Amino acid sequence: MNIEKLRKAVQGTVWTRESADYQSVRSGLLWNGRKPDRFPEIVVRAMTTADVQAAVSFAAESGRRVVVRGGGHHFSAIALQDCLVIDLGGMNGLQVDPQARIAQAQPAVTNGMLATALSEHGLAFPTGHCASVPLSGYLLGGGIGWNAGAWGIACHNVQSVEVVLADGSRVVASETDNPDVFWAARGAGPEFFGVVTQYRLRLHDLPRAIRTSVWTYPISQVNRVEQWMSRTMQVVPRNVEFTAVFSSAPPPLAGQATKTISAIATVFAATEDEAQATLAQVAAGAPQDALDIQQSLETPLEVLYLMIGQFFPEGRRYAADTNWTADPARQMEIMAKAVVAAPSAESFAIGVVLPPPDGARMPQAAFSMVGPAFGCTYAVWGDARQDSANLAWMRTTSEKIAPISLGHYIGEADLDLDERLAGSFSREAFERLQHLQRTYDPSGLFHRLRSDMELLEKVG
Missing domain, CATH: 3.30.43.10 (Uridine Diphospho-n-acetylenolpyruvylglucosamine Reductase, domain 2)
Known part of the structure; x- marks a missing residue:
């Protein structure tokens, strides 16, 4: 041809x-x-x-x-x-079956599109935190989305996928049909050996009372804020997200501090009473002397997307890296110091403390790297002449976190570094993924990052 x-x-x-x-x-x-x-x-x-x-x-x-x-x-x-x-940008078809609580979505459907369409039926999915990101890369990478503590990782809510394989054939994969392909489609990210052209998604009830409280402190208070977050996540319901954002001070606070840490608690509650009770439980442990407090804001998903969007203006130059860790105190301390010294005032970092394990075994999927806490450093700048300085800042931050890092999230990992790939999977999952690549794409038709055994040796 x-x-x-x-x-x-x-x-x-x-x-x-x-x-x-x-x-x-x-x-x-x-x-x-x-x-x-x-x-x-x-x-x-x-x-x-x-x-x-x-x-x-x-x-x-x-x-x-x-x-x-x-x-x-x-x-x-x-x-x-x-x-x-x-x-795949033109493939954005979406069908919702509210009775069956199922959605059929093509890969270019964005998180925002899906959330809006589902809300009309009182339904929801653990869509990603950025509205403009499509399901394709989000679900292939696993998908750490809204209310993941209660709903789980997004790819674990995928029931089946339609895939075009390297030989040009079309298959439908699920836990019972083509299970190896289904296993890989849930978390292999850019290492997947096919093209997913449709997802079948399991849906959830849309929480009727999504409420958020925000406490902002000088960034020097990172240790007190982390201790509060870690204590709180041990006792609150699993439908709470608690995130620390390290950034330049918001404009209203610029006269009081240069860099701040904002503790953002969002509860995905079924009722107003539940939301208020949970946020009161969070607030009870908050450190004193906050620069600003905003309590119990009404934050439906469209508002949450606006809040996130302000950190990612279009047209900027970006780089990012992630780390899972069991030591949120040390990770947040490193990120706080890094943000203070960042060459760009637009750069920021986030630290998330996850709910404790619920005892359930994580579903079998390529997505296999998690930890008690998560952190991501975002370099954001506008001038190409500052590329080297901002990339060096981001990578130096990750080097400092490396001794306590358990691994990485492939959806936002710095994949220009060889070791990030293998470090985004358990060793067992990475070896299985390589075997499946050789089985389903023996000629290497699909572009791959470095994925040889040498990388496994680097991560032990």
């Missing part, structure tokens, strides 16, 4: 490096303003599963490699490679 036959075979659009609008298409593959010097040979904007099959078959026949682009949101720019890019 030549390029003209490929164009005729798909409903979507095919671009090559000779296309008049190639540069704008290439740039649009990434949300991040920081775009590496990589130039896809061909970009296929797929509109249907058949388009994906045609693109995969074309690549296999012509000896090209394939990378899959969902929304281009990963901070490591993995959607932009020197190969054939299958862009």
